[in-house]
Amino acid sequence: MRIHVVDAFTDTPFAGNPAGVCLLPAGEWPDESWMGKVAAEMNHPETAFALPLPDSAEAEAKADWAIRWFTPLVEAELCGHATLATAHVLRTERGLVGRVRFSSRRHGILVADTAEEGDITLDFPAAPGTEVAVPAGLSEALGTEPEATLHAGSLGDLLTVLPDEATVRAVAPDLDAVAALTRREGLRGVIITAPAAEPAHKYDFVSRFFAPANGIPEDPVTGSAHTVLAPYWAARLGRDTLTGLQASPRTGLVRTALHGDRVQLTGNAVTVLEGTLYA
16 A cells, blocks of 8 residues: 655645555555554654545545544544645545545545645634633643633634744743643643734744644644634634744645635645555
8 A cells, every 4th residue: 555745734845744645445444553553653743544435425425535634642533734635645646636525524524626736725614712711731831821712612722822923933832731731621732823923924823733642742734723723813813814824843834714614724735755555
């Protein structure tokens, strides 16, 4: 079986967010423990497994492929960058351009619109946040005092608003404390965000994402996190079309467009490795 490593939300190798991608043969899902072992072996933030669906699949008649995502430790419920990476592999390996529909276990049909080259746009459900009190220990875990915190219920993330871009970039979290907090609060991870220092340039807001309890100390570029970032910043900035910079060491840009209860996430991808999986 072929396996691919794709850098997503970038057009430059060794930037953006790396994802493993396995296009499975038609049939049943392989054993979950095997998929988890492959993801652990790849040791990227997420590895996607895509299963082609027959035309006669009644329960998933609107989907072309079923998709699942695994971190090195757990199965994920939603992943943007690995979905984008999978659409990229379908384009480069199978010549599939235009619309591809992925069936996910929790979030229904996820659509990827793929140009012949360049942009890929994902259509994901929006996850608007609800303001909550700052959880105990969050300020200490991040080393800074949040301006506000919002809970993205369907996503399971805590959106943490900081005063400015410089503060976001300077955060050096206590990852053990973040992991303990997310376990206690039943969270997937913690997003930190702030307005861009110079919004007239390439991006409107910045963010970073930490999910150490799920095997992701800092995620380089988190597409799914932008399903809560997009509605938050659209309301705050008064525009439905924005660009976010994830200010991790690898960095990456996510172009967002809010359409009611859906968010479009647009970016590029580049393959950096292809190989054969023997196990």
